Amino acid sequence: MNSYDYVVVGAGSAGCVLAARLTEDPDVRVALIEAGGPDTAQEIHIPAAFPQLFKTEFDWDLDSGPEPGIGDRRTYLPRGKVLGGSSSINAMIYMRGNRADYDGWAAAGATGWSYPEVLPYFRRSEDNERGEDTFHSVGGPLTVSDSRSQHPLATAFVQAAEQAGYKRNEDFNGDTQFGVGRFQLTQRGGMRCSTAVAYLHPVLERRNLTVLGAARAHRVVIEGGRATGVEVNRGSTVEVIRADREVILSAGTYESPKLLMLSGIGPAATLSAFGIDVLRDLPVGQGLQDHYMALLNFRTGVESLMSAASPENAQLLESAGRGPLTCNIGEAGGFFGSRDGLDAPDVQFHMAPVLFHEEGLGPVTEHGFAFGPCVLAPTSRGQVTLRSPRPDAAPRIVHNYLTTAEDRDCIVGGMRIALRIAAQDALTEVITGPFDVPDTHSDAELLAFAQRVGQTLYHPTSTCAIGAVVDPELRVLDVAGLRVVDASVFPTVPRGNTNAPVIMAAEKAADLIRRAA
């Protein structure tokens, strides 16, 4: 059979949630189409191993075009290509963003997406090991837990930030986001809790769910203004998987707009240039946002994660779910204002108790650690367009990192916070020298450093945004039977890591889809 009620493209953070929620009704048949394979590899589940997944079969291994704001550098863009999608290769930080993000979306026309309206969906997904309170919940599919690693270098970072005058924050998803501390993580028993683990694996036996792995969607089939199926390449054959009710694109911020464009939905000029018939002229791919991060790397005499992969630590992880291998690399961090008087933070810090340089691809040959700021509420916008009309060609991606004065000021302000924290006793006691930090501290030098070392924080959003490409119910404008549900629909990138917001959006979308049936 190749006909279903719903065809979901992409088994990532959003797709796994949708597949699980929609098949709760035994009368609804769902096909979940995923280009990658199963998530059985050990490195996927061992938290400290996540950078080892970079540039492997589990990674789309995309890159950006020359980025004009950072000296025309191309940047490496990992994306998960496996069940669980990017939630199977991410750093597991559980962060919702700021109340102001969602209230801002609603004020700009995204009806139904204000903070009080999305909070129930964050809570629905959540099983927080700290228990229930106003913000948090228990009993949901997604396990949220405190870090079991408690790495001493992460502790030193938090102490130094406190010595620099920043307040401790025990819950960045609670009352206020400002402050420093340890992040909560999407981990269960010290292991990764991806959306495949949380949502998909428990329901794989359902008879009304069909998961098609190693199946790459080429385009949406649209007949008479209605999406009726998806053209899918499964190795040697290209076939159409039909959708009686809806096609739902959950292929992520870079691939969902590409699929729309290949289906004739996108900027008319771009489509025409590639010989694609224009069905709907919409600003698909425009409005791309991401968090640009610049890390300072220091040498240390303290044992970093470099030596974590020992047989003893593997045994500790396996038997008790404890030890340094449970470290998600970004264990600690915080939220700051790059200038005074902000109601919501515009800078987030991540701290890695191991060297993290050359976009996470640099060799780790000595003990060290890294931390630094990202531009949390960027004003610059980029775009995803086509490189070729061939479905197997990677999209052309430009984020326009640091192309606005606001974003440049923000990263410089963030670098100053980093230097202030690095100068406190708790860190000077453990730093044995610079590995890669700015030599001089003028604004121009700090900016040049950030432009040279900066990288994606892996949070691309907004290429099929609510209001521009989809309506607040995530239906593609003026096309029946077609929705987009993933990070691409966010009107702006939330102030925080994006996995939890995507899961929230998919939980909400499942309700919207059920209600429309």
Ligand SMILES: Cc1cc2nc3c(=O)[nH]c(=O)nc-3n(C[C@H](O)[C@H](O)[C@H](O)COP(=O)(O)OP(=O)(O)OC[C@H]3O[C@@H](n4cnc5c(N)ncnc54)[C@H](O)[C@@H]3O)c2cc1C
């Ligand atoms: C290295 C890394 C670290 C990160 N760290 C964190 C973190 O610590 N905390 C956090 O909150 N967020 C983090 N993120 C971001 C977060 O994981 C993503 O925002 C989120 O997973 C995006 O969800 P999505 O559903 O939009 O896309 P994805 O999860 O990327 O899912 C898209 C899915 O679609 C599939 N697909 C794409 N094209 C096709 C096609 N043509 N046919 C079939 N299938 C297709 C892909 O293989 C993938 O499985 C990180 C991301 C990365 C890459």
